[in-house]
Amino acid sequence: MPQNDAPFLQSLSRQKTVTAICQAISGWITQGVLTHNDRLPAERILSEQFATTRITLREALGQLEAQGMIYREERRGWFVSPPRIIYNPLQRSHFHAMAREQGRKPDTEVLDAGEIVAPDAICAHLDLPAGGRVFCIRRVRRIDGRAVLYVEHYLNVAFFPAILQEDLTSSLTELYANRYGIRYGKVRFDMLPTTFPLAASQALKVADNSPALFITRINRDQYARIIDCDLEYWRYDTLHISVEAE
Amino acid sequence: MPQNDAPFLQSLSRQKTVTAICQAISGWITQGVLTHNDRLPAERILSEQFATTRITLREALGQLEAQGMIYREERRGWFVSPPRIIYNPLQRSHFHAMAREQGRKPDTEVLDAGEIVAPDAICAHLDLPAGGRVFCIRRVRRIDGRAVLYVEHYLNVAFFPAILQEDLTSSLTELYANRYGIRYGKVRFDMLPTTFPLAASQALKVADNSPALFITRINRDQYARIIDCDLEYWRYDTLHISVEAE
DNA sequence: GAGTGGTCTAGACCACTGG
DNA sequence: CAGTGGTCTAGACCACTCC
Numbered sequence: 001m002p003q004n005d006a007p008f009l010q011s012l013s014r015q016k017t018v019t020a021i022c023q024a025i026s027g028w029i030t031q032g033v034l035t036h037n038d039r040l041p042a043e044r045i046l047s048e049q050f051a052t053t054r055i056t057l058r059e060a061l062g063q064l065e066a067q068g069m070i071y072r073e074e075r076r077g078w079f080v081s082p083p084r085i086i087y088n089p090l091q092r093s094h095f096h097a098m099a100r101e102q103g104r105k106p107d108t109e110v111l112d113a114g115e116i117v118a119p120d121a122i123c124a125h126l127d128l129p130a131g132g133r134v135f136c137i138r139r140v141r142r143i144d145g146r147a148v149l150y151v152e153h154y155l156n157v158a159f160f161p162a163i164l165q166e167d168l169t170s171s172l173t174e175l176y177a178n179r180y181g182i183r184y185g186k187v188r189f190d191m192l193p194t195t196f197p198l199a200a201s202q203a204l205k206v207a208d209n210s211p212a213l214f215i216t217r218i219n220r221d222q223y224a225r226i227i228d229c230d231l232e233y234w235r236y237d238t239l240h241i242s243v244e245a246e
Numbered sequence: 247m248p249q250n251d252a253p254f255l256q257s258l259s260r261q262k263t264v265t266a267i268c269q270a271i272s273g274w275i276t277q278g279v280l281t282h283n284d285r286l287p288a289e290r291i292l293s294e295q296f297a298t299t300r301i302t303l304r305e306a307l308g309q310l311e312a313q314g315m316i317y318r319e320e321r322r323g324w325f326v327s328p329p330r331i332i333y334n335p336l337q338r339s340h341f342h343a344m345a346r347e348q349g350r351k352p353d354t355e356v357l358d359a360g361e362i363v364a365p366d367a368i369c370a371h372l373d374l375p376a377g378g379r380v381f382c383i384r385r386v387r388r389i390d391g392r393a394v395l396y397v398e399h400y401l402n403v404a405f406f407p408a409i410l411q412e413d414l415t416s417s418l419t420e421l422y423a424n425r426y427g428i429r430y431g432k433v434r435f436d437m438l439p440t441t442f443p444l445a446a447s448q449a450l451k452v453a454d455n456s457p458a459l460f461i462t463r464i465n466r467d468q469y470a471r472i473i474d475c476d477l478e479y480w481r482y483d484t485l486h487i488s489v490e491a492e
Numbered sequence: 493g494a495g496t497g498g499t500c501t502a503g504a505c506c507a508c509t510g511g
Numbered sequence: 512c513a514g515t516g517g518t519c520t521a522g523a524c525c526a527c528t529c530c
Contacts, residue, residue: 016499042515053501055301058516063455067441075508075516084438090491191487192330193439193459195313207517209309211457213439241437243489245336262518288496299520304497321497321527453498 021050021060026069029080036082037146040070043078066211068237074205084240085143089191089217092184094173095141095149107142110168111203115157122154125218125229133157137168140203148238150200155228159221172228182227186220193236200233211236267296267306272315275326282328283392286316289324312457314483320451330486331389335437335463338430340419341387341395353388356414357449361403368400371464371475379403383414386449394484396446401474405467418474428473432466439482446479457482 028034040046040061047057061078064070072078085102099106118126118134126134134154141149153172155163159182166175176182194214201208215232274280286292286307293303307324310316318324331348345352364372364380372380380400387395399418401409405428412421422428440460447454461478 018499044515053503054516055502056500059499063441066455066457068439072516076510077515090489186491188490189488192485193314193457193482195309209312211312211439236439239438242435243336244434245432264518290496299522300497301521302519305518318497322529323496 017050017052017056018060018063021046021052021057022063024050025060025064026067029069034080036080037144038080040078040080065237071235071237072207072210074207081237082144082146085148085238086240086242088243089189089215089241090187090243092173092187094171096171099143104143105145107145108169109140109142111138111140113137113164113168115164118154122229125216125226126154126156127226128156135160135163137172138199138203139168143238147204148235150196150203150233152231153228154231156226159225159227176221176227183222184219185222185224188218190216191241196233204233204235206235213239263296263298263302264306264309267292267298267303268309270296271306271310272313275315280326282326283390284326286324286326311483317481317483318453318456320453327483328390328392331394331484332486332488334489335435335461335487336433336489338419338433340417342417345389350389351391353391354415355386355388357384357386359383359410359414361410364400368475371462371472372400372402373472374402381406381409383418384445384449385414389484393450394481396442396449396479398477399474400477402472405471405473422467422473429468430465431468431470434464436462437487442479450479450481452481459485 043054047054070078071081096106116136118132123130123132137153139151140147192214196210196212213234213236217230219228221227289300293300314327316324317327342352362382364378369376369378383399385397386393438460442456442458459480459482463476465474467473
């Protein structure tokens, strides 16, 4: 029997099984059969529906994932991606305000926070001598309950005495302004698509090979002093970067 | 026979076959056994070397691809990724200069160029009434011989009479300045990770499901008039975006 | 025409989630 | 503990590239 004989949808168009599955599932999504954060049927069910194997079905799911149409949660299943968040990394970061302005529900969890000897890369970013000390705050941030961002903040200790005693679940931007009189000035950011490092994939409960958007922000205050830097790992289907120059 | 009995490297550490393969191959690359744009051995050879199946081997290659460590050319094989290009989308685009400054060899091919009725999305970007006419230039750009960017330029016809008669393989930026006295001013750009559309994947000869970085730039001139927009599709392992605010 | 990657089949066991 | 996704086996044919 030729391999491509029967499978679903191919009676009409001579296309690949994987393509046919992608079109069918994205049709469900665009036509509203499935909506944001809905869970897809189990892989075995789907592979049966499409008269194919799980391997082939997973190939199709992987492509929809790459398009940002669906996402997966480790060992829990596949879900329909919600709309992307519009993010301007040049603006003074304000995760909660940004999310709320776009009609979404933000949430922040502090994984841990402490004073540490800065890794060399961080010293370079913050213009500190090697072996300098920094506050390190690791947080997970959610949109509508879905963990989308793992971030490590490294703060120059000189500017923020006793900040670890503060409530770190809210906006650092506000804390800087209200408690220390420090406002964000110039920002530099670097961004590259890659995969999650282990710490991030565990915190976000995604497969450790999932694609991610890695963004480094180096922030200065109103006097152009480097005050902190952020290493941000975003689920890569959550963001729409939008930047307007001055 | 238990599935995980023999495969390569697992005698020492109890890790997944896929992980072991990824580590081995990335070791070859970091240790210089393979360098930029070198071709990897055939999949069948590799799967034999690692005592596994092609499916499993391809899973590993897919992960290295997601990390940006290797890339593939449709039906030709797998290759070691060269270093990323550093790109600041806020700067007046200048592909050739950018590449040369970073010690790379740029190259541009014009696929086609003509005057067309602008799609609605383009009219919105250029602030034109629906059905407005634009020049459309489609190009493929290479770095060190590797096709990395498929771009569609849409120019407001009012600003660039007879531009289609010019040499379009070189920099549009220079052409604008030298021939029309138009310089880039403010830029807006939007960026989202997704996959290549068909036209782009064919032009770049990549699998049509490959991940891509989709960047839209809307460019104004020195008088803040919108003069053109670019739809850029980059191989996503080629770029390191770096932006410094004013 | 030989060899390569692209696609697909038809199963299996394991580790974890969630009731 | 049932069910799910994660991982893996051992093959096969096709379409294309390159010699």
